[in-house]
C-alpha cells in the first residue's frame with residue numbers, strides 16, 4: 203500500500219480537476235485551491251473585463267481570469283476535447299456542433315467534477331498567494347475574504363493555475379508607448395459593440411485574432427489585421443467589405459496614424475493586441491529554482507517536474523498542443539500522481555537536468571525561439587511518451603482525426619482562404635463540413651477521413667448557411683455517389699478567415 207500524501211493543487215480548471223481526480227484515485231489527501239467561486243478556469247466565461255492600461259498592468263489590479271469571448275467556440279473538434287475515460291463526444295448538452303460553444307465545455311467539466319467527487323475537495327474563493335519550499339515540504343499561504351491569510355504545510359504542490367490570463371503585448375512596435383488612443387488586448391474582448399463605428403487595428407494572426415476581427419467587422423467602420431507573417435500584402439478580405447489584411451506595423455504615431463510595412467497607412471481609433479499570454483506564477487517562491495524567462499518556465503523535466511524539487515513540486519497544463527490538449531493534461535496528471543505514489547520513478551536530478559538542456563539545445567539548433575518552449579504544435583511524440591510512462595495509449599482514431607484536422611488547419615493558416623465548418627448530412631449520415639476556400643470544399647468526417655465532392659459550389663453553401671431559413675432542401679450535391687443533400691436547419695456555420 204502506498205503512503206498517502208497531503209497534496210495541494212492550485213487551480214480548478216481542466217488541469218486541476220484532472221490532477222485532483224488522479225491523486226484521489228491514488229488515495230492521496232487532496233485540497234484544490236480555487237480563487238474563483240466556481241470551477242472551470244478558462245471555460246468559466248466572465249462578462250466583465252479588466253480596466254486600465256494593458257501596456258503597464260498594475261500588479262495589484264483585480265484580475266479577471268478567463269479570456270473567453272461571448273461567441274467563442276472550441277477550435278479543436280469535439281472528439282479531441284474529452285478525457286480517455288470520460289468522453290466529451292458522447293455528452294449531449296444541446297449543441298450538436300463539432301466545434302461547440304464554450305458553455306458546453308464548462309458543463310462537461312462541471313459534470314466531470316461532480317461525477318468523480320472532485321467538487322468536494324475544492325476550496326472556492328481561496329487564492330494561493332505564496333508557495334514556499336520548506337525542508338522538503340511546502341508552505342501554502344492562501345487568502346479568503348472571510349478569514350484573511352492562512353498558511354498550511356503540504357507534502358507536495360501541483361501548480362495548475364493556467365496561462366491564458368496575463369496579456370502579452372506587442373510592445374516592440376515603434377511608437378506604441380506614446381500611442382494616445384485606446385489600446386487593449388484580446389484578454390479584455392467579450393463582444394463587438396464597444397467597437398461600433400471605430401477603425402480598429404488587430405495585431406495577431408492566431409485563432410483569437412481571426413475570430414475577433416471578423417466579429418468586430420460586423421459593427422466597426424474598418425478592421426485592419428496586422429500579421430507578423432512574411433509575404434503578407436495589403437489586401438481586402440473577400441466577402442467582408444471592411445476587413446483588410448496587412449503586414450507588420452512599421453510605426454504608430456500619437457495622432458492615431460498606423461504605418462504598415464506593406465506601405466499602407468491608416469488613421470485608427472483602437473489597437474487590439476491578440477498577441478497571446480505570459481506564464482505568470484506570482485505566488486511561487488523557489489529562490490529562482492523555477493523561473494520564467496521569455497515565456498520559458500524552467501528548468502522543467504518534460505514540462506512537469508523541476509529537477510531540484512521533484513517530485514514534490516509539479517506543473518500540469520503548461521504545454522500547448524493544438525491536437526489533444528485535454529488528454530495531454532490527463533496524462534501529465536496521471537504521471538504526477540503515480541510518481542508521487544512511488545509507482546513510477548523519475549531519473550536522477552542530473553539526468554533530468556541534462557534532458558532539459560538537451561531540449562533547449564535542440565530548440566536553439568532548429569532556430570526555435572525560447573518563448574515556444576511549451577508549444578508542441580500538432581506533434582504526438584510528447585503525448586505518446588507520457589502515455590508510455592503511465593501504461594496507456596492514445597486512441598488511434600483520435601490521432602487520425604487530429605492529423606486530418608491539423609492538415610486542414612495548417613492549410614488555412616497564413617493564407618487568405620475561407621473556412622466554413624458546420625454539421626450537415628451526406629447520404630443521410632450526419633457529418634462535419636470543413637470548407638477551405640471558394641473552390642475547395644471538403645467533408646471532414648467523424649472517422650477522420652476527408653473527401654471533396656466534385657460539384658459543390660461555395661455560393662450554394664453560403665446561401666444555404668448564411669442565408670438563414672429553416673427548410674431542409676439543401677441544394678448542394680456531390681459527395682460519395684453524388685446524391686447527397688445538406689440539411690440547412692441542422693447546419694451551424696463558423697466562418698474563419
Ligand SMILES: Cc1cc2nc3c(=O)[nH]c(=O)nc-3n(C[C@H](O)[C@H](O)[C@H](O)COP(=O)(O)OP(=O)(O)OC[C@H]3O[C@@H](n4cnc5c(N)ncnc54)[C@H](O)[C@@H]3O)c2cc1C
Pocket residue numbers: 212213214215216217218235236237238241242243244245267269270271274275276277278283328329330331362363364365366410485518519520527528
Ligand atoms: C480564448 C481561448 C480559447 C481556447 N480554446 C481552446 C479550445 O478550443 N480547446 C482547447 O482544448 N483549449 C482551448 N484553450 C486553452 C485552454 O486554456 C485549455 O484548454 C484549458 O482550459 C487550460 O486549463 P488549465 O486548468 O490548465 O488552466 P485554466 O483553465 O486557466 O484554470 C486555472 C485555474 O486556476 C485558478 N487559479 C489561478 N491562480 C490561482 C491562485 N493563485 N490561487 C487559486 N486559484 C488560482 C484560476 O482561477 C483557474 O480556475 C483556449 C484558451 C483561450 C484563452
